[in-house]
Amino acid sequence: MKILATVKKVVDVELNIHVKDGAIVEDGLQYVINAWDENAVEACIRLKENNNAETTLVSIGVEDNTDIIRKCYAMGIDNAIHINDPALADADSSVFAKVLQKVCENGNYDLVITGKQAQDTDSGQTGIMLAEALQVPCVSNVIALEVTDDQHVKVSRLGDAGTEIVELELPAVVTVSDSINEPRLPAMRGIMMAKKKKINVMDLQALGTSIDEIRGDSPKSEIIEFMKSETRKAGQKFEGDAAEITAKVVDLLANEAKVL
Amino acid sequence: MAKVLVIADIKLGVLKSSTAELLSKARAIGAETAVLAIGSDIESLIPDLVNAGSDTQYIADDPGLELFSAGPYASCVVDAANQFNANLIWFGFSESGKAAAPRVAAQLSAACATEITDVEIEGGKIKVTRPAIANKVMQKILVNTEQLVAVVRAGAFEAKEGIKGTQNIVKLAAPEPDLKAVIKELVSDASGEIDLADADVVISVGRGARDQAGVDLVKELASDLKAGFGSSRAMVDGGFMAHNKQVGQTGKIVAPTLYIAIGISGAIQHLAGMNGSKVILAVNKDPEAPIFNVADYGIVGDLFEVVPILREQIKKIKS
Numbered sequence: 039m040k041i042l043a044t045v046k047k048v049v050d051v052e053l054n055i056h057v058k059d060g061a062i063v064e065d066g067l068q069y070v071i072n073a074w075d076e077n078a079v080e081a082c083i084r085l086k087e088n089n090n091a092e093t094t095l096v097s098i099g100v101e102d103n104t105d106i107i108r109k110c111y112a113m114g115i116d117n118a119i120h121i122n123d124p125a126l127a128d129a130d131s132s133v134f135a136k137v138l139q140k141v142c143e144n145g146n147y148d149l150v151i152t153g154k155q156a157q158d159t160d161s162g163q164t165g166i167m168l169a170e171a172l173q174v175p176c177v178s179n180v181i182a183l184e185v186t187d188d189q190h191v192k193v194s195r196l197g198d199a200g201t202e203i204v205e206l207e208l209p210a211v212v213t214v215s216d217s218i219n220e221p222r223l224p225a226m227r228g229i230m231m232a233k234k235k236k237i238n239v240m241d242l243q244a245l246g247t248s249i250d251e252i253r254g255d256s257p258k259s260e261i262i263e264f265m266k267s268e269t270r271k272a273g274q275k276f277e278g279d280a281a282e283i284t285a286k287v288v289d290l291l292a293n294e295a296k297v298l
Numbered sequence: 299m300a301k302v303l304v305i306a307d308i309k310l311g312v313l314k315s316s317t318a319e320l321l322s323k324a325r326a327i328g329a330e331t332a333v334l335a336i337g338s339d340i341e342s343l344i345p346d347l348v349n350a351g352s353d354t355q356y357i358a359d360d361p362g363l364e365l366f367s368a369g370p371y372a373s374c375v376v377d378a379a380n381q382f383n384a385n386l387i388w389f390g391f392s393e394s395g396k397a398a399a400p401r402v403a404a405q406l407s408a409a410c411a412t413e414i415t416d417v418e419i420e421g422g423k424i425k426v427t428r429p430a431i432a433n434k435v436m437q438k439i440l441v442n443t444e445q446l447v448a449v450v451r452a453g454a455f456e457a458k459e460g461i462k463g464t465q466n467i468v469k470l471a472a473p474e475p476d477l478k479a480v481i482k483e484l485v486s487d488a489s490g491e492i493d494l495a496d497a498d499v500v501i502s503v504g505r506g507a508r509d510q511a512g513v514d515l516v517k518e519l520a521s522d523l524k525a526g527f528g529s530s531r532a533m534v535d536g537g538f539m540a541h542n543k544q545v546g547q548t549g550k551i552v553a554p555t556l557y558i559a560i561g562i563s564g565a566i567q568h569l570a571g572m573n574g575s576k577v578i579l580a581v582n583k584d585p586e587a588p589i590f591n592v593a594d595y596g597i598v599g600d601l602f603e604v605v606p607i608l609r610e611q612i613k614k615i616k617s
């Protein structure tokens with residue numbers, strides 16, 4: 039069984055992010071592996087351990103992705119592909135999905151595991167659009183995954199009315215929630231080995247395609263402006279005698295905010 | 299004129315408030331409106347669909363649609379979008395909407411945007427606003443295609459009272475089942491508890507509550523207030539709360555009138571799920587907890603001491 043995990047390098051959301059003149063201020067930003075993709079990588083490695091799967095990761099991005107790829111190698115991923123092409127600098131989910139489609143067509147993976155969402159876009163589209171492009175089944179927001187036989191996996195998905203248990207015929211795409219697992223910390227041995235492993239870096243041409251084939255002549259949509267988010271202001275905070283301040287706050291909720 | 303197709307948000311046979319909110323917004327931008335209801339045995343919802351403000355009602359009613367399956371669900375949407383000639387296709391914020399929207403967009407070769415908070419149409423061009431990077435920034439997006447498929451963020455649009463649509467029913471053919479993604483079972487969470495997504499008051503419990511006894515204590519406050527009872531991820535990971543009770547980026551996004559966070563530090567992933575609430579009250583023993591940066595009212599104190607007093611005081615004021 040061949041499995042592909044998709045891994046994006048994203049801005050570290052724990053740090054402050056500033057916006058100036060409609061753009062994000064690059065100064066001081068740091069980039070990390072997308073949190074949900076760590077869950078995808080962990081899910082892959084568990085399938086390697088339990089089902090003898092061969093694991094590959096692919097990361098698309100115009101920056102140096104060596105650090106996050108090494109981290110995934112250290113966790114236990116077998117192979118890594120980095121698609122790096124300047125034409126992809128402003129790509130969105132629909133474009134990444136088409137690039138991933140090419141990667142999948144070249145690699146014949148039985149199962150693709152993506153994160154449910156990238157922390158920089160918060161869009162949650164790429165994996166689902168990839169499945170559409172490949173014309174294979176897909177379940178998103180997966181919280182449990184199990185191989186039933188050579189041709190099937192059984193997944194649990196957190197849906198609106200409860201947990202949906204779905205049997206998927208392979209090849210398939212799943213997008214995973216962080217509830218699926220706890221990503222492991224790489225062991226020292228893994229970190230040492232990771233340094234020696236090769237990364238297969240390719241541009242679109244090497245992948246057998248071009249930006250025109252991937253995207254057409256214009257993107258479906260484009261970000262024209264970044265704005266500050268409307269941050270809430272800190273309100274009234276009370277310290278002191280619990281009985282007194284709690285009574286005060288209940289009074290404010292009822293008579294000032296009028297929400298009780 | 300813009301044409302908006304709203305996908306009705308139906309849960310356990312009930313039409314959710316987001317449907318009227320989205321239709322109100324559609325009318326506010328001067329669009330022609332249609333609604334699509336997908337499910338099994340849903341004819342009885344037709345009056346509600348009209349009252350929510352739709353002028354055409356597409357109905358996909360089939361026993362095969364009882365359980366959610368993204369493939370057939372998306373097929374119904376594409377069918378209705380084509381028949382109505384919709385240029386805006388809107389889902390309310392739901393897991394089914396999030397799963398279906400990218401499929402529909404791919405099938406229509408349309409642009410797709412999730413969690414939108416605003417829409418403008420200027421000289422025939424669609425522009426939408428949405429948060430990104432865990433709500434740390436907002437983006438304005440220009441749509442280059444004629445159609446946009448979007449998921450609207452919870453609480454983004456308001457329902458206007460007194461808007462009624464007209465009845466014009468179009469029945470859709472049943473879609474093909476997805477034989478490659480077969481739903482085996484739905485482990486329902488219809489526990490009779492108040493649905494977080496549309497509760498007027500939501501109370502969430504965090505790691506500060508420590509254990510089951512702490513969770514139960516906070517739960518009593520929630521029952522007093524007939525509030526939805528949610529949780530941070532820490533208490534879900536700890537096994538004290540069910541997955542579907544998690545509020546935040548991975549869990550539910552809620553926008554109630556009053557949100558009460560008890561023993562929750564206020565990690566950005568949690569804030570991203572509740573900072574659209576009208577009023578926020580936080581109880582936390584650490585005066586520096588980040589939750590206080592977004593709370594309208596903050597009580598610095600030990601929840602085990604504060605929660606019983608809160609219950610008492612609220613009972614007093616309500617009687």
Ligand SMILES: Cc1cc2nc3c(=O)[nH]c(=O)nc-3n(C[C@H](O)[C@H](O)[C@H](O)COP(=O)(O)OP(=O)(O)OC[C@H]3O[C@@H](n4cnc5c(N)ncnc54)[C@H](O)[C@@H]3O)c2cc1C
Nearest residue numbers: 073504505506530531532546547548549561563565583601
């Ligand atoms: C990809 C990703 C997705 C995530 N998605 C979510 C999500 O959807 N929802 C979510 O909630 N989290 C999510 N998280 C986790 C998030 O980052 C935090 O770890 C989590 O929200 C912390 O939960 P908490 O506030 O309950 O716990 P903690 O951060 O441990 O905070 C506990 C708080 O309780 C206070 N406290 C302790 N004892 C008392 C007492 N006796 N009385 C009063 N206060 C007390 C402490 O001062 C502290 O502020 C996500 C993380 C990642 C990486």
Ligand SMILES: Nc1ncnc2c1ncn2[C@@H]1O[C@H](COP(=O)(O)O)[C@@H](O)[C@H]1O
Nearest residue numbers: 044045098152153155156161162163164
């Ligand atoms: N540039 C990329 N490289 C690799 N994987 C990606 C990339 N963009 C998106 N993905 C995958 O698709 C998921 C969803 O991304 P998004 O649609 O942007 O929310 C992510 O969690 C990744 O697993």
